[in-house]
Amino acid sequence: MRLYPGSLLCLLSDFVYIRSMLSKKTKYGLKALTFLANQKNKEPVQIAEIARHENISQKFLESILLTLRRTGFLGSKKGKGGGYYLIKEPSEILMTAVIRVLEGPIAMVPCVSLNFYEKCDDCPDEDSCSVHKLMLQVRDSVLEVYRNNTLADIIV
């Protein structure tokens, strides 16, 4: 981790980069989707090939691809010549959907979540909560990014 000497942030040099971080599950899932989208033909690609190419633990990737299949992003074929393949066009795969399936809620607090709303135990009134007010803006702003991106948009 690069820190600039003398900055306030150096007080935090024991910070571990974890919180609010994208899970490996989502990261690997996105990489796998990208890899599949970049295939010339639409033949199934084996887990092993994806794992090798993207430096992912094969068994871990297996469970991620399983999730993506069950949630309607991927199709699969067993036996020789089998593997996974996209069942929609990359331009039809919305980042909002992928992120919600792999990562979970997009909002950073349940009380501003659209699809996973929960009231806070400790907070008597959302309308007078500063955290609520700030996180509402963050949610809208992140949501706009995910809404503006499909799998086709993030392929390079």
Added chain:
Amino acid sequence: MRLYPGSLLCLLSDFVYIRSMLSKKTKYGLKALTFLANQKNKEPVQIAEIARHENISQKFLESILLTLRRTGFLGSKKGKGGGYYLIKEPSEILMTAVIRVLEGPIAMVPCVSLNFYEKCDDCPDEDSCSVHKLMLQVRDSVLEVYRNNTLADIIV
């Protein structure tokens, strides 16, 4: 958690609302700062009073306020009549600074972080990484929200 029957999201009903979630530390810290900013006079406020008013574990809050003092947001006074108080105007307390101190990096992956940059082990080239491309947008978008908000802006 409210889920809509029949929706794709119901497949995920075992989701626990954790990932990408704001830590309690940050949430409590923001609430404490808000509470202090809302004080009529600038007299020190005791930890116990803040904890009681905001439904926060007193000992946990204690450690959070300590962090906020060490990082230059709060002043403190010991002994009778002591407590914590803001040492800057709410309009001078930037959300970027508060979030970085309490929550850590704003970026969701180290490879797009401004202050906590780290290269990914598994990724040979950032410019051709779809995750990088997406998370760069998310970072910019979240950063804009935090840059546009001071403590004064989120007080209701």
Added chain:
DNA sequence: TTTTATCCTATAGATTTAATAGGGTAAACA
């Protein structure tokens, strides 16, 4: 000197993530 309230370190419990283990099932092919 007593009371008040912050300061500080260490640590425990609960939860979550990331990864692994191990075998089951279905398809292709000879």
Added chain:
DNA sequence: TGTTTACCCTATTAAATCTATAGGATAAAA
């Protein structure tokens, strides 16, 4: 029909992290 291939599925472990607590030290006020 039997063998190989490759996905399917559940359970579990190891490590890391968050949240909270314990217990006392220090400083200020009365």
